[in-house]
Amino acid sequence: EPEVTQTPSHQVTQMGQEVILRCVPISNHLYFYWYRQILGQKVEFLVSFYNNEISEKSEIFDDQFSVERPDGSNFTLKIRSTKLEDSAMYFCASSDKDRPAPVADFGSGTRLTVV
Amino acid sequence: DAKTTQPNSMESNEEEPVHLPCNHSTISGTDYIHWYRQLPSQGPEYVIHGLTSNVNNRMASLAIAEDRKSSTLILHRATLRDAAVYYCILRRYSSASKIIFGSGTRLSIRP
Numbered sequence: 001e002p003e004v005t006q007t008p009s010h011q012v013t014q015m016g017q018e019v020i021l022r023c024v025p026i027s028n029h030l031y032f033y034w035y036r037q038i039l040g041q042k043v044e045f046l047v048s049f050y051n052n053e054i055s056e057k058s059e060i061f062d063d064q065f066s067v068e069r070p071d072g073s074n075f076t077l078k079i080r081s082t083k084l085e086d087s088a089m090y091f092c093a094s095s096d097k098d099r100p101a102p103v104a105d106f107g108s109g110t111r112l113t114v115v
Numbered sequence: 116d117a118k119t120t121q122p123n124s125m126e127s128n129e130e131e132p133v134h135l136p137c138n139h140s141t142i143s144g145t146d147y148i149h150w151y152r153q154l155p156s157q158g159p160e161y162v163i164h165g166l167t168s169n170v171n172n173r174m175a176s177l178a179i180a181e182d183r184k185s186s187t188l189i190l191h192r193a194t195l196r197d198a199a200v201y202y203c204i205l206r207r208y209s210s211a212s213k214i215i216f217g218s219g220t221r222l223s224i225r226p
Contacts, residue, residue, distance in 0.1 A: 004158075033213065043159060043216040056213060091158045093214075101147035101206035104214060106158035 002026045006092050006107035013082055013114055021077045021110045023092030032075045033093040033104065034067065036060070043091065049075065082114045119203045124221040127193050135188040135220055137203030142183050145208040150177065150188045151216075152199040159202065159216070162188065198224045 005024045013019050025032050034046040047057040049067055066078045075094075079086055089109040095102035120138040127133040139148065149164040163170055163177045165186075170177045176189040190197055202219040206212060 035214075035216075042218060043153070045213040045215065048213055058213075093158075101149065101164065101208055101212075103149070103161045103164065104159075106160065109158050 002105075004092055004094055004105050004107035006090075006110050008110060009108070010111045011113070013112070015084055015114055016081050019079050019082055019112065021079075021090050021092075021112070023075045023077075023107055024073055025075055025092065025094030026096070026105055027073070029094035029096045029105070031055075031095045031102065032067075032069070033095075034077045035091045035093065035106075036088040037091065037109075038085075038088045046077070079112075082112075084114050087112055087114045119205060119217060121201070121203050121217065121220045123218065124223070126223045126225060128225045129195060130192055133190040133193045133197070133222065135190075135201050135203075135222065136185065137187070138185045139203070139205055140184045142205060143207075146205040147208070148177065148179060148183075148186050149204045149206050149214075150175070151202045151204060151214070153202070153219070154196075154199045159214075162201070164206070193222075193224050195224050195226060198222055 007022045032049040035043050036046055037043045045058050047061045047067055048055045064080045068076050089111050091106050091109045093104040093106045095104045147164050147166050150162040151159045152162050153159045163172050163175050165177045165179055178187045200219040200221050202216050
């Protein structure tokens, strides 16, 4: 069964460094998302992406964050200058249609630790 | 978006049925009821969804009240692997809508 894959599974970075989290969505899906979950807290929406542009973003997704679909298969989340509070699990998701109410497939996540 | 209310936690015994309730009294006519679950150290996983009629799939059943103000996720025979946080979510019939996760119900299974 097709699945969303995320790499790396765990990344440790120093505060102030740039990180890129990578995702390969399911191949025929058109809608892509990033979520994050700080340890012990809820899963929070960051951004949705469709037709090569951001369709919605949350307040968390500030200028330090960016997303890109560089080659038609990968979907990346970049954090320009990481802060300690960016430490979290980051989940990528994708879905294949927008109506009536799309089911999203999630990856297993990347655990980002900022030290 | 309409809000859902779920118990914080529930416990059940292995190999017994589990009924996970969800209240959504402000649901609108175009809201679909979705259930996801999150196993420990995993991403959320779709379980089932429905609009008005009860639904069954290989993972679970979804029973929807006639007035649609509540629903129940039914796991027919719980296994230890079903221990997870279960989220009841309303999804609007709209374009590329984000999923808003609440706190969900943490289900524990006793061997």
